[in-house]
Amino acid sequence: MRRTLSPMRRWLERCGVHPGETVADLGAGTGLLLPWVLARVGDSGTVWMVDIDPRNLMVARLRMGGTARFAERVRWIARSAADLPEIPSRSVDLALSFGLLCCMVQKEKAVDELYRILKPGGRALVNFHCLDLPISERARALRMTRERWQRLRARAPWEPLPGLAHGRWIHTECLRKPAVARGLSPAA
Ligand SMILES: C[S@@+](CC[C@H](N)C(=O)[O-])C[C@H]1O[C@@H](n2cnc3c(N)ncnc32)[C@H](O)[C@@H]1O
Secondary structure (H helix, E strand, O other): OOOOHHHHHHHHHHHOOOOOOEEEEEOOOOOOOHHHHHHHHOOOOEEEEEOOOHHHHHHHHHHHHHHHHHHHHEEEEOOOOOOOOOOOOOOEEEEEEEOOHHHOOOHHHHHHHHHHHEEEEEEEEEEEEOOOOOHHHHHHHHHHHHHHHHHHHOOOOOEEEOOOOOOOOEEEEEEEOOOOOOOOOOOO
16 A cells, blocks of 8 residues: 555644654554654654564665664664563653554553553554555444554553544544553553
């Protein structure tokens, strides 16, 4: 499927990406968003790129060709988003999950990790879609994925951030970890 960046950037703008922030892109793929996110967080920001497939991260590194000055600000993790010991608890301002949760097995663990790594007050941008399916199957698939996501989301006391419109076949949501962290475990 051909990806278009403009809605992704719009969602990111709405969620906010600020100079000096730490962003974690979980299931980062080939790093479509990386140059844009790096430009936003600037020289004092950091981006964690997480993907289970090291070949995707290799392509993402190649995309960095023109942004070498940011290179030391990018940290690469080729492993499952369900287990991220490299990323300290409460260290990330914005976590991205674009198209990750529908395609992975340990969804609960991934959502718990996402919550753990966020700072109190940190945001998560969660997106999934069913655009790869035939039109006749999309409504049912999206409904089922939404229901699953709602159960996953209920694992932690997220605060919803309003203002993101869902597309017909796309679900996009921005959430905030409460500023006074309540949650899953002492680490969260
Ligand atoms: C649909 S792609 C989305 C890629 C990217 N976020 C984007 O929007 O262009 C899903 C990505 O998640 C990665 N992935 C699948 N299971 C994963 C896991 N358990 N942990 C981390 N990444 C995973 C895949 O390798 C793939 O790159």
